[in-house]
Each structure stands twice: as C-alpha cells, then as structure tokens.
Amino acid sequence: MPSLPLTELRAIVGDAHVLDDAGATAGHLTDWTGRWTGHADAVIRPRTTDEVSAVVALCADAGVVICVQGGNTGLVGGSVPPAGGDPARRPLILMTxxxxTDIDGVDAIGRCVGAQAGATIDAIDRQAAASGLRFPVDLASRESATAGGLVATNAGGIRMIRHGxxxxxxxxxxxVLADGRILRRWTSLVKDNVGYDLPGLxxxxxxxxxxxxxxxxxxxAPPDGTLVTVAAVHHVADAIDLLGALSGRGLNIEAAEIMSEAxxxxxxEYGSRRPVAARAPFYVxxxxxxxxxxxxxxxxVMENAPVADAVLEPGPARALWSAREQHTESIARSSTTPVVKLDVSVPIRALxxxxxxxxxxAGVVDHPCRPILFGHIGDGNIHVNLLDVPEDRADHVTAHVFGIVAANGGSISAEHGIGRAKxxxxxxxxxxxxxxxxxxxxxxxxxxxxFNPGVIFG
Ligand SMILES: Cc1cc2nc3c(=O)[nH]c(=O)nc-3n(C[C@H](O)[C@H](O)[C@H](O)COP(=O)(O)OP(=O)(O)OC[C@H]3O[C@@H](n4cnc5c(N)ncnc54)[C@H](O)[C@@H]3O)c2cc1C
Structure with a gap:
C-alpha cells in the first residue's frame, strides 16, 4: 500500500501549502450544492505550472491519486473527491x-488573453474590459468559477446563445499530463490544424x-449597447415565438432566459424585486x-406579441438580471435537503x-419534491431543481427526470458535465x-x- 510522500510534497510547494489537518481541508471537501463531501489525505496548493508538474510526477511515481479543484462551483460533484477517498484505496490529494491567479496583459490586436487556471472569470473579464474588450462566457458564479474549471466543464452560461x-x-x-510532462499549445492563430484538437478535447x-x-x-468586442426586456407570458411557446420575432427583425440575441412563477x-421571498408587476406562469x-x-x-415586436406585461431597460440592467441570477442561491437556501440539480437540454421545439x-x-413520485425550473431558453437548456427531496430518493427522482429528457430527444447534461452525480x-x-x-x-x-477517479466513468 503506497503512502503519501508528504515531505516531498512540502519541498515542492512549501510547507504552508500542504494542508493535512481536518480543519484546514474541510472547506475544500464539500461541494457548492452541499450534496457531495469527499475525503482527501491532503490539500495541495501549487503556485506555478512547474510545481503542478513536479507534484503530478511525484504522485504518478508514488501511486497517489489527484483530484483537481478550481472555484468549487461545479454542480455535479466533480470538484470534490469520492466520499471514501480513492475506491482502490490509494492515497489521495486534492489539488486546488x-x-x-495570474492574468497576462491583453493582446488587443489578436483579441485574446492568457490566464492561469485559478484566475476567476470576473477577474479575466475585468482585465479584458480595461482594453475595451469582453470575456465571451458569463455565468452567475463568475466571482468564484475559474479559467481551469470553466474549460474542464466546457461551461455554457448566459452568453452561450451569442458566442458559443x-x-x-x-x-x-x-x-500537465498524468506523468508530469507539460503539454503546451499556445498560439493566437485562429487557423491551426496540425493533428488532433487537444485543447478542444x-x-x-x-x-x-x-x-x-x-x-x-x-x-x-462588446456590443455598443444592449436592451434588457423581461416579459411575463402565459405559455412557453409564447416565449419561443418572442425570441423568433426579435431575431427575425435582425436583432442579436445576447441572452435569453426563462423563469417560472415558482x-x-x-x-x-429572499429579497429580490419582481421584474414585472403582472403575474404569469413564465417570465422570459x-x-x-x-x-x-x-x-x-x-x-x-412587443405590441404584437402575446405578453401579459413587459419592462425594458438599457443593459446591463443589473436589477432585472438579479431576479434570474438569484435563482441558484435562493433555491439552495429554501430547500430542506440538498437540492437535486439536473441540468438538461431538449430541442427547442420540445421545450x-x-x-x-x-x-x-412531483406528482409521479412518492416523496416530497418541489420543482423549480429555469434556464437558457435560447439553447433549449433547462436547469431542473428539485427541492426537499429526501437524500435516499435523489436517484429515484433523477431517473424520472432523465426518462422525460430522453423521451424528448434531449441531453442529461447540457452544461454542468457528468461529475459524480450523473x-x-x-x-x-x-x-x-x-x-x-x-x-x-x-x-x-x-x-x-x-486523475479524478469516479468522475464521468463512475
Ligand atoms: C450560482 C451558480 C451559477 C452557475 N451557472 C452556470 C451556468 O450558467 N453555466 C454553466 O455551465 N455552469 C454554471 N455553474 C456551474 C459552475 O460554475 C461551472 O461548472 C464552472 O465552470 C465551474 O468552475 P470552477 O472553477 O468552480 O470548477 P470546480 O467546481 O472547482 O470544478 C469543476 C470540474 O472541473 C475540474 N477542474 C477544475 N479546475 C481544473 C483544472 N485546472 N484542470 C483540470 N480540471 C479542473 C474539477 O476536477 C471538476 O471536475 C453555476 C454554478 C453556480 C454555483
């Protein structure tokens, strides 16, 4: 049975950055949802690529498992180790x-920026903004989610409809590869087809x-200006038609979100203002x-659309966005059990x-279950949140949801990945x-x- 090479790890990253007492490691071992808590023998905090490389090479030789963590905002349990540590009983470190967090200067001509894996999306966007540019991905976890986590999950977010x-x-x-070697593909070329697309992989x-x-x-380059509209609608089909009408008139859809009255x-209830006065089953x-x-x-377009009520405000219209952005946190606070969070997509016509x-x-399961649905309507992406579900019934209700998704020709993971949950x-x-x-x-x-045993493959 291999043992953890603590002395060598300390020599690589420094004493202060190898945490092995329960008090210091606990914050890294439970995920954002509170549904997943793992075990690690130590938490390692490297500063540079060379340190990561040396740690991985050491662990590969010593038979030590490595779970990688960025901002720990992932919602599928992949950012924390398995509950009992490594299933094969090897020592396990969590590498954060x-x-x-370094971010390079912006290349304003090539329109690109390099960042270390732990830089947050918010920090990268601020760096881009200082050069009059914008980071194309945005999500409500922007102040914690990192460059590495964003790539590792291939995150979507609210600007996906516009920028991918x-x-x-x-x-x-x-x-850093599994033997410690460093793979580097670093070019601002937009055309570069030498073999396999490893960054894409x-x-x-x-x-x-x-x-x-x-x-x-x-x-x-950010748009010159945007307009944010929130419309109350009676049917999902009305929301879809509204989007079609807006883009049919030549407007760019920068973001399109759907929320329910629930x-x-x-x-x-948790302090956000209602975006529109009228109540309706859905809000877009x-x-x-x-x-x-x-x-x-x-x-x-609004004059001819079947909307119950609507408000318009020039972007960024943070107050209007806040009703959408507060969903995840309000849901987490309201549920009496860790929320079952399922991020699915279906073809838009099936929405x-x-x-x-x-x-x-909730009507077809035999246990408490309070669904709150919202999501990126323009991408056919629904965040299914099931509140108050007893822990031992989470898989049962998940299977029901995925059955519905599969029957509608959808995907069980639209943007959060598979992690341990799926x-x-x-x-x-x-x-x-x-x-x-x-x-x-x-x-x-x-x-x-x-690397990350149990994630994606179970
Ligand atoms: C309020 C809120 C809103 C959200 N909104 C969205 C949304 O709109 N769209 C969306 O797609 N997601 C969303 N998420 C989920 C989450 O923010 C994203 O998945 C994000 O990309 C995770 O980044 P992270 O740095 O927190 O990664 P972590 O949670 O730390 O890790 C996620 C996964 O990436 C791996 N990983 C992390 N860093 C590295 C690295 N350097 N190298 C290799 N693997 C790594 C981990 O091992 C894990 O498997 C939201 C989450 C919250 C809490």
Missing part, C-alpha cells in the same frame, strides 16, 4: 488552483485527463443588441412539452461504442487512473 460555449473560446492551453474533460494550468482565451416568487428575459434602433424594434412534464414530476445515466446520452471510445481516451491520457 486557488493560488494560480467555453470550448469555442479556447485558443491555446497548457496542461480537454474542454469538458472534468479533470479526468490532465491538470489545466493556463488557458489562452479569445476575447470579443422561481420568481422564491427569489422575491431577453437581452438584445443592434443593428438599428433596438428599442423601437423591441417595442414594435413546451418537456417543461410541462418536468414541472409535473455517471449511472451516461448510456442515455451515448452509445456503447461512444462510451468505449471515451474510455480509450481516458486510458491513453491517464493509464494509471490517477
């Missing part, structure tokens, strides 16, 4: 990128293939940008039916041949299985 997911923003990557790899240490991200009531938030007179076009079926899930259901989204090919990639990158 919390000290790897995180994979599309990655121009270059630096990562690491996007969505959830810490199972390599430790991402630096990322070179594409940046975008969600709006909940965030109101659309942020639009030009060409042309955006406000005039939106007002004209009305799927939302109705998902909302009715491993029993990957067959619903991938064929046997597909899963075997993924397993082959895992084995090629990480033959000893030292």
């Amino acid at each position: 990128t919390a000290r790897m 997911n995180t994979r599309r923003q990655v121009l270059g990557i630096e990562a 690491l996007a969505g790899s959830e810490g199972t293939l390599a430790v991402i240490t630096r990322v070179l991200f594409r940046l975008i 969600g709006i009531s909940l965030v109101e 938030l659309v942020e639009t940008s030009g060409p042309g007179d955006v406000e005039a076009v939106v007002l004209e 009305p039916e799927a939302l109705a079926e998902l909302d009715a899930v 491993t029993p259901w990957t067959h619903l989204g991938r064929s046997e041949a597909d899963l075997a090919a993924m397993r082959g990639i895992k084995d090629a990158f990480d033959p000893r299985g030292i």
